[in-house]
Amino acid sequence: xxxxxxxxxxxxxxxxxxxxxxxxxxxxxxxxxxxxxxxxxxxxxxxx
Amino acid sequence: xxxxxxxxxxxxxxxxxxxxxxxxxxxxxxxxxxxxxxxxxxxxxxxxxxxxxxxxxxxxxxxxxxxxxxxxxxxxxxxxxxxxxxxxxxxxxxxxxxxxxxxxxxxxxxxxxxxxxxxxxxxxxxxxxxxxxxxxxxxxxxxxxxxxxxxxxxxxxxxxxxxxxxxxxxxxxxxxxxxxxxxxxxxxxxxxxxxxxxxxxxxxxxxxxxxxxxxxxxxxxxxxxxxxxxxxxxxxxxxxxxxxxxxxxxxxxxxxxxxxxxxxxxxxxxxxxxxxxxxxxxxxxxxxxxxxxxxxxxxxxxxxxxxxxxxxxxxxxxxxxxxxxxxxxxxxxxxxxxxxxxxxxxxxxxxxxxxxxxxxxxxxxxxxxxxxxxxxxxxxxxxxxxxxxxxxxxxxxxxxxxxxxxxxxxxxxxxxxxxxxxxxxxxxxxxxxxxxxxxxxxxxxxxxxxxxxxxxxxxxxxxxxxxxxxxxxxxxxxxxxxxxxxxxxxxxxxxxxxxxxxxxxxxxxxxxxxxxxxxxxxxxxxxxxxxxxxxxxxxxxxxxxxxxxxxxxxxxxxxxxxxxxxxxxxxxxxxxxxxxxxxxxxxxxxxxxxxxxxxxxxxxxxxxxxxxxxxxxxxxxxxxxxxxxxxxxxxxxxxxxxxxxxxxxxxxxxxxxxxxxxxxxxxxxxxxxxxxxxxxxxxxxxxxxxxxxxxxxxxxxxxxxxxxxxxxxxxxxxxxxxxxxxxxxxxxxxxxxxxxxxxxxxxxxxxxxxxxxxxxxxxxxxxxxxxxxxxxxxxxxxxxxxxxxxxxxxxxxxxx
Numbered sequence: 001x002x003x004x005x006x007x008x009x010x011x012x013x014x015x016x017x018x019x020x021x022x023x024x025x026x027x028x029x030x031x032x033x034x035x036x037x038x039x040x041x042x043x044x045x046x047x048x
Numbered sequence: 049x050x051x052x053x054x055x056x057x058x059x060x061x062x063x064x065x066x067x068x069x070x071x072x073x074x075x076x077x078x079x080x081x082x083x084x085x086x087x088x089x090x091x092x093x094x095x096x097x098x099x100x101x102x103x104x105x106x107x108x109x110x111x112x113x114x115x116x117x118x119x120x121x122x123x124x125x126x127x128x129x130x131x132x133x134x135x136x137x138x139x140x141x142x143x144x145x146x147x148x149x150x151x152x153x154x155x156x157x158x159x160x161x162x163x164x165x166x167x168x169x170x171x172x173x174x175x176x177x178x179x180x181x182x183x184x185x186x187x188x189x190x191x192x193x194x195x196x197x198x199x200x201x202x203x204x205x206x207x208x209x210x211x212x213x214x215x216x217x218x219x220x221x222x223x224x225x226x227x228x229x230x231x232x233x234x235x236x237x238x239x240x241x242x243x244x245x246x247x248x249x250x251x252x253x254x255x256x257x258x259x260x261x262x263x264x265x266x267x268x269x270x271x272x273x274x275x276x277x278x279x280x281x282x283x284x285x286x287x288x289x290x291x292x293x294x295x296x297x298x299x300x301x302x303x304x305x306x307x308x309x310x311x312x313x314x315x316x317x318x319x320x321x322x323x324x325x326x327x328x329x330x331x332x333x334x335x336x337x338x339x340x341x342x343x344x345x346x347x348x349x350x351x352x353x354x355x356x357x358x359x360x361x362x363x364x365x366x367x368x369x370x371x372x373x374x375x376x377x378x379x380x381x382x383x384x385x386x387x388x389x390x391x392x393x394x395x396x397x398x399x400x401x402x403x404x405x406x407x408x409x410x411x412x413x414x415x416x417x418x419x420x421x422x423x424x425x426x427x428x429x430x431x432x433x434x435x436x437x438x439x440x441x442x443x444x445x446x447x448x449x450x451x452x453x454x455x456x457x458x459x460x461x462x463x464x465x466x467x468x469x470x471x472x473x474x475x476x477x478x479x480x481x482x483x484x485x486x487x488x489x490x491x492x493x494x495x496x497x498x499x500x501x502x503x504x505x506x507x508x509x510x511x512x513x514x515x516x517x518x519x520x521x522x523x524x525x526x527x528x529x530x531x532x533x534x535x536x537x538x539x540x541x542x543x544x545x546x547x548x549x550x551x552x553x554x555x556x557x558x559x560x561x562x563x564x565x566x567x568x569x570x571x572x573x574x575x576x577x578x579x580x581x582x583x584x585x586x587x588x589x590x591x592x593x594x595x596x597x598x599x600x601x602x603x604x605x606x607x608x609x610x611x612x613x614x615x616x617x618x619x620x621x622x623x624x625x626x627x628x629x630x631x632x633x634x635x636x637x638x639x640x641x642x643x644x645x646x647x648x649x650x651x652x653x654x655x656x657x658x659x660x661x662x663x664x665x666x667x668x669x670x671x672x673x674x675x676x677x678x679x680x681x682x683x684x685x686x687x688x689x690x691x692x693x694x695x696x697x698x699x700x701x702x703x704x705x706x707x708x709x710x711x712x713x714x715x716x717x718x719x720x721x722x723x724x725x726x727x728x729x730x731x732x733x734x735x736x737x738x739x740x741x742x743x744x745x746x747x748x749x750x751x752x753x754x755x756x757x758x759x760x761x762x763x764x765x766x767x768x769x770x771x772x773x774x775x776x777x778x779x780x781x782x783x784x785x786x787x788x789x790x791x792x793x794x795x796x797x798x799x800x801x802x803x804x805x806x807x808x809x810x811x812x813x814x815x816x817x818x819x820x821x822x823x824x825x826x827x828x829x830x831x832x833x834x835x836x837x838x839x840x841x842x843x844x845x846x847x848x
Contacts, residue, residue, distance in 0.1 A: 005248070009255065013228055020224040027216050033209065036166035040143045 059083035060110055060193075080422050082112040082379040086193050095151055102144040110139055110193025111420070112379045117183035120196070124182060130160055131177045133185065137169050139194040153188055156180060168209070171196075215270075215328040222267035222321035225259045226314070232256050233314040237822045246308075253305045253313075260313040264298050268320040270327070284468040285461040286323075286507065292468065293503020294319045300496040309493070310821045312500050315828060322832060323508025330512045330532065352383045355427055365433060372430045376421045384430045385437045388413050391426035395419050442720060442744050459536060459793075460511045463800055471502040471811075478815045494817040501810035501819060505828045506835040510799035513839040518792035521845050526776035527785050534771040537754045538789040540736040541689055544782070545727065545749070547741035548695035548705055549671070551759055552779075558672035560652065564665050565637070571665040574616045575657050577601055578623050611655070622658040629656045633663055640666070650700040671701075673708060680779045681709045689738075689786070694718050694726055696745055723749035740782060742766050757782060788845055795842055799835045806831035 026032065056062065057079035058072075070078040078084040090096050125132045140146060146164045149171065153162045158179025164171045173185060189196045232252045239249060272295070274287030294316045301311035353360045355373040365383050368374070373389065376382050382395070392410040397419045409415055415428055417437040434440065475498045482491035515532040522529050529535060546552055564571055577599035604614040610631070611624015622632045626644050629636060640663070644654050647668060655667040684691050693714035695702045702716035715726060723739075727749050730737045739746065739753035743766060750756030750769040758770035759777065767773055774781050806827045813819040 006251070009232070012231065016224055016228060020220065023220045023224075024217060027213055027220065032213070032216060034165040034167050037146075040147070040166060044147060 057083050059087045061105065080379050082110060082193060085112075085191065086110065089152070089191060090148075093152060093155070095148060098144055098148045101147070102142045105142040105144070111195050111381070112190060112193055117181070117186055120182050120186060124177075127174070130174050133173045133175070133182065135171055135173075135196045137164065137171050137189065137194050138197055140164075140169050145194070149189065149192065149194060152192060153185070156184070156188055159185070212328065212331045215324060215331055218267045218270070219321065219324040219328055222263050222317065222324055225263045225267075226317040226321045229256050229259045229263075229314050229317050232259075233821075233825070236311070237825075240310075240820075240822065250305065253301075253311050256311060256313040257302060257305060260298060260301075260317050263317040263320055264294060267324060268294055271320065271323070284465045286458075286464040288468050289464045289471075289503055290319060290323055290508065292471070292499055293501075296496050297500040297503075300493075300500055312821050312824070315500065315505075315821065315824055318825075318828065319503050319505045319508070322505045326508040326510075326512040329509075329516045353377075368430055368433050370430055370432070373427050374430060375425060375427050377425050378421055380421055382415050382417060382419050382421055382428065383433070384428065385414070385416050385432040386428040386430045388415060389427050389429050391424060393424045393426050394422045396422055439744070442747055458511065458533065459796060460507060460800070464507070467502075467804070471499065474502075474811055474815060475499055481815075482817065490817065494814065497817075497819055498811060498814040501814045501824045502807060504803040504806050504831065506803035506806065506831040507800065509832065509839075510803045510835050511796050513836065514792050514795040514799055514842060517839050517842045518788060518795075521842060522785060522788060525781060525784065526774060526778075527781060528773040528775065529785075530771050530773075534755060535789045535792050537736065538738065538772065538786060539793040541738045541755065541786055542735045543690045543692065543730055544684060544738040544740065545692045545694045545723075545730075545753070546711075547739075547743065547746050548693055548697055548702060550742040551740055552674060552677050552693065552705060552709060553671045554674050554777075558669065559667060560670040561668040562665055563668070566659075566662070566664045571657055571659075573599060574619075574621050574659060575623060575665065575667070577616055578604070578612055578614050578621060616659075619660050621660075623655060626654065626656070629658065629663065632658045633661060637663060649698070650704060670704075673705065674777070674779050676779045678709045680783055681711055683780075683783050685710075687783070687787070694723050694739075694749070696720075720745040720748050724752040727752040738786075757785070791845060792842060795839055798838050802831055802834045802838065 055077045058076040059078060060083050062079055070081055070084050072078065072084055072087065076087070078087065090098055120133065120135065123133060123135070137149065140149075143166065146166060146169075149164055150162045153159055153173065158176045159173065160176060161174040162171065171189075175185065186196050232255055236244070236249065236252055236256075238244075239252075268291070271287045271290045274285070275291040278285055278288055297312040297316035297319075301313050301316070303309075304311050351362050352365050352368060353375045354363050354368070355375055360375050368384065374384065374386070378393070388409050388411055390411065392408075395407050395409050395415060397407050397416065409426065414431075415426075416439065417433075418439045432438075475495050478498050479491050479495040482494050511532065515535055518535060519529045562572075578601065600617050602615040604612065610628040611622060613620075613622050615621070622628055626641075629640070643666070647654055653669040655669065656663060657665040657667070681691050690713075691711050693702060693706050693711050695705075695714070695716055696718055697716060699716040702714050706712075706714040715722075718726070723746065727737050727739055731752075731754065736755075737753045738755045738757060739749045740757045740759060741747075741750055742758055746758075747766050747769040750758065750766060750771075755772060756770040757772040757774060758766040759774045759779070759782070772785060774785070810819060810824055810827055813823065
């Protein structure tokens, strides 16, 4: 019982950590640099 | 109503004078060869869709500058097997411009990928160096009328971008760990009421400690650093308050783990995370504003065509000497200050004067560096180059003023300073009180808990959030605000100085008065009929509104430099200027010449109607006031702001405009340096001055003023110097933005009140030694939510 609690805390932490790393990757790779662009780009035809 | 009578360039949509200087084979009008060139490229590349999709394009001439590849070669990086070039594009007027650039450039052989950032206008071009050269890439960009500029690391916008990224990562880190801590805190809070066992409590507290450490040391690093430098220089600000709260909460909690008390790790982490969010919001709004900044000196081309005995040859601008003759082709920027010695053309001087209408230049006229030659080749004798040009003198004044202008301390920082002192006082009282009543132990615990609860989380978002929402409300109305301190200064405005040409007046003519010599109705009918067939700017004012019916017009033609001729209802009619009058009328009525001279001096323009050799009417035209100019002045006076006019125009003209709009105090024939002197003197008397202008001549004053506002089609340098840029040509927005700024400031003050109200409850509790972490956490969240809610109310701001 005692260890289940700590295991759960650990699992939650690791899951959160995965999200955190994705976030760091997103910031570093510039996903947040152009918040304006996507709303225009999604309407462009990618026919070329 | 008037648009079908005026012609607009098919590419850049600016209004064109008289007959279009350039037309294509289908008769589409263009303002210059360059625009026609772009139009042809788009047609041949099948990119005409651009014209359909650019709904948000602001009319304005594109710049066609040939750029030296040398400066850019150095910026090319190798990435994997490809070359990468990053550059800033200027001249982007709409979202579709980016679409166009990406398509057109992407099609070239050797280009692998092109991506332009919509927010910063930085293009990232990946290409194959073996197939395409940097020069060819630059040429493709400039051919479309956009100007590539080197993107340098360390430029202000680059730095801001780095800063924003750094803050985002710190905020993400803070948020992630805070959330983990919250999970454990909920367990601890629940345990407080349900009697958690000592074992679990201690374990959860230890884990919280581990989780809080990166938040304090990494995410909170900017605040700790700010506090240390602050203390070294002897001032207290928000950083001090945040650090004091978070660090003392953190240290206090560590001690409490071992003494079996309650911990505040959640509060410590939350304070830092939420305030980081505020900082991030602040930085992002700054980045957005700084993209308006352009590199002005690069407006002047580097190479010129010098006229020598054997024709023309290209040379660098540095090799030019006074007295040399240079040739400037249509579409090129004039590289020097000088005098026209050959040719006749129209020049776009808007970057200097803010006046959008092209100016006619002929032999003997002065031309200035960085203006654009529009219609035909001219030769110019060099008077000044480089540093000595008018453009450079003004740029220097602007730069000097920029360095002089001290930043205003932010309101949150000002409030925090007093608050830190107050908190320290309360903490001392608490310590002394408990030291005398109980032990030093109790005294220390209670003192630290005062410090812990003293830091209001909501304080961090109180200002940035209100400013962000305020700026966004403004931007939906076409107003760009550069930074939060601008709003604060604008809200305190007492005086507003307005430029005349281009600001209060439109720079276009309207009919002011008509003198009839014969039958009034016949004269008007003939004039309107004739002018409805002409597209000359003066013609528009006469013909606007009514269309010409029951008039029979034949043989309509233009007499260059004079006016127009037509046979109307069988009578020979001329409509034109004084030269035309002199040539068509034998006896000019007395007083006409002196009336003409008198009126011209006062900035009027006279048009004469001659029917069958007799003068029938005189139309007196004046530079039209912008819509709502008078109402703006009236309403400004109503809210207690003193309006003045400061203009470079002659006394008579300025007096006239001042009388019409109801301004009591005005200055005329003011040179740019004097404009800023007037501003400086007003400021010295303790007034808060707003300067409104649009030309290069206004730039020094725009910077000198507490708040500079540029309106309408302002020049690059005015845009850069102004704190507020009003994109739409609506004067009333000046009043709106002032009212909005007051509203924002009121919201900020309310927010600060709510933020501190949290302390009003928690500090006494902490002083009494009766605070529990759950109380402080709940109050902290409540006060933050109230702040968010009260800021959101700003979105309801309606324009007058």
